[in-house]
Structure formats: C-alpha cells, structure tokens
Amino acid sequence: xxxxxxxxxxxxxxxxxxxxxxxxxxxxxxxxxxxxxxxxxxxxxxxxxxxxxxxxxxxxxxxxxxxxxxxxxxxxxxxxxxxxxxxxxxxxxxxxxxxxxxxxxxxxxxxxxxxxxxxxxxxxxxxxxxxxxxxxxxxxxxxxxxxxxxxxxxxxxxxxxxxxxxxxxxxxxxxxxxxxxxxxxxxxxxxxxxxxxxxxxxxxxxxxxxxxxxxxxxxxxxxxxxxxxxxxxxxxxxxxxxxxxxxxxxxxxxxxxxxxxxxxx
Ligand code: NAD
Numbered sequence: 001x002x003x004x005x006x007x008x009x010x011x012x013x014x015x016x017x018x019x020x021x022x023x024x025x026x027x028x029x030x031x032x033x034x035x036x037x038x039x040x041x042x043x044x045x046x047x048x049x050x051x052x053x054x055x056x057x058x059x060x061x062x063x064x065x066x067x068x069x070x071x072x073x074x075x076x077x078x079x080x081x082x083x084x085x086x087x088x089x090x091x092x093x094x095x096x097x098x099x100x101x102x103x104x105x106x107x108x109x110x111x112x113x114x115x116x117x118x119x120x121x122x123x124x125x126x127x128x129x130x131x132x133x134x135x136x137x138x139x140x141x142x143x144x145x146x147x148x149x150x151x152x153x154x155x156x157x158x159x160x161x162x163x164x165x166x167x168x169x170x171x172x173x174x175x176x177x178x179x180x181x182x183x184x185x186x187x188x189x190x191x192x193x194x195x196x197x198x199x200x201x202x203x204x205x206x207x208x209x210x211x212x213x214x215x216x217x218x219x220x221x222x223x224x225x226x227x228x229x230x231x232x233x234x235x236x237x238x239x240x241x242x243x244x245x246x247x248x249x250x251x252x253x254x255x256x257x258x259x260x261x262x263x264x265x
Contacts, residue, residue, distance in 0.1 A: 130247025
C-alpha cells in the first residue's frame, strides 16, 4: 500500500476550514529551498482561510533585528514561525527562544520541547506529528528511526514513546545499521541521502516512512528510500515527494489553529 500523504493532508486541511487564525512567517536571506517552503506554507494557509503574513529580512539582518520582527508580528499573529536554516551569523537559539511559546507553531522553543518530553498537552513539532498521524496506532510496535535531529528524529522518538511504541534511534555513528533496520515493524528514515534505504535493510511487511527530501543525480526530488525495491517488500510505504512533506504543512496549519484557540481561552 502506498500511503498517500497528499490525500491525508487534504483531509486534515478540510477539517480546519473556517478558522480565523493568523500565521506570521519570518524568513532571513533568500535560500531558494526556503523560499519554496515559505510559498507552500502561504498557499496552504490561503487554502483553509488562515490569514498569513510573511516578513522577508535581508541575509545581513542581525539577531536583534530578527527578534524585533518576532516581537512586532506577535501583536498580530496567533502563530509565528522562523524559517530555518538561518544565516550562520544569527544566533538561532536566541531567535527561537524569542518566539512566545504559545505562538510557537513549529514547537522549537525549549518550553514546548520540555512539554513534549514530559508528555504534557501542547503544540507538537510538525513533521513528527504528521508521521504519527500517518501511522495511527503504533502500540507495541518496534519503530526504528534513522536520524537524531532536533527537528525530526529526537521529537519523533519521544512522540512514538508516548504512543507506546518501542523505539530505537540510529544515527551516523550507529554500527551495523541494517541489523537494527531489519528488526523494524516501522522504519522511519530522516537522513537526507538518496537511495539510502535499500530492500535488504527492510523486514518483509514493514511500514516504511521516508522523511528525506533530496535531489537525485538528475536533479529530481526524491526521498531516502529506494522506492521501487522497498515498496515490493514493505506492507506500506510513503512516497517522497507526496508523503511526509504535505503532512508537515497540514500539521503547521493545525498547530496555528490550535495556538489561536489556546490563546482565546
Ligand atoms: P539532519 O541533517 O539534521 O540529520 C540527519 C541525521 O541523519 C543525523 O542525525 C545523522 O546522524 C543521520 N545520518 C547521517 N548519515 C547517516 C548514516 N550514514 N547512517 C545513519 N544515520 C545517518 O537532517 P534533518 O533536519 O533531520 O532532516 C533529514 C532529512 O529529512 C533531510 O533530507 C530533510 O530535508 C528532510 N526533512 C523533511 C521534512 C518533511 O517535511 N518531509 C521535514 C524535515 C526534514
């Protein structure tokens, strides 16, 4: 089975129609990939009726200037996100820490990460939340994650634990990676390398979630998984593009609507 992230994301978006939430997106510099992501987010907001406002700062902007923009947009927006990556001279920790936690729709603020760790209700990071939505019930399943980033691997591990999965996290220093991946009922790859996961690394009947966004040798978008050969062995698999990506955007919109409703209480 191919897990149609686009269709499932459309269902999530349909459930959000009619919200009067407001999202502010701050982008620093003109990274082409980031520009595409910001445009997609703006378009998705428009689809469900969320009002959005993007502020583009020059690559030369200072940490202080980015924080000043956050403060200014906070007066208007229910949700604020700062598109990553930021230019190197900017103190990313300071910037993310300046987003009011109740408006932190990406869930990168240490306060929200703390709530995630302890399992307290609140905003959840978009990509892991999208993956959990796709997976449904994972109770008792062995989920093997490859990648330990703050954006995907680590928060996903926590969320799967809270959902009663057994979780293994592998990374670049893991020895004999395939010995872990072959034990996975659910295999999630968040590495960022084309054709990284091949059929010999997958248990027959496993569910495979491909988080990677890469370009292949022809410049075409692709995930981490050698799709054809792994699809033949897996019971379910996400395509990339068209799997986790659309879910990430849908969860951003859901977080924005939730943030707006928390702030009204
Ligand atoms: P990252 O570069 O921060 O992390 C990559 C991880 O892969 C690291 O933890 C590293 O330890 C691990 N890794 C690298 N080489 C490895 C190896 N040989 N064996 C085992 N582990 C290895 O990246 P990230 O931000 O977590 O993103 C990962 C990928 O997911 C990228 O392609 C990114 O573009 C994509 N991504 C997609 C979405 C989405 O919405 N679909 C969201 C976030 C990230």
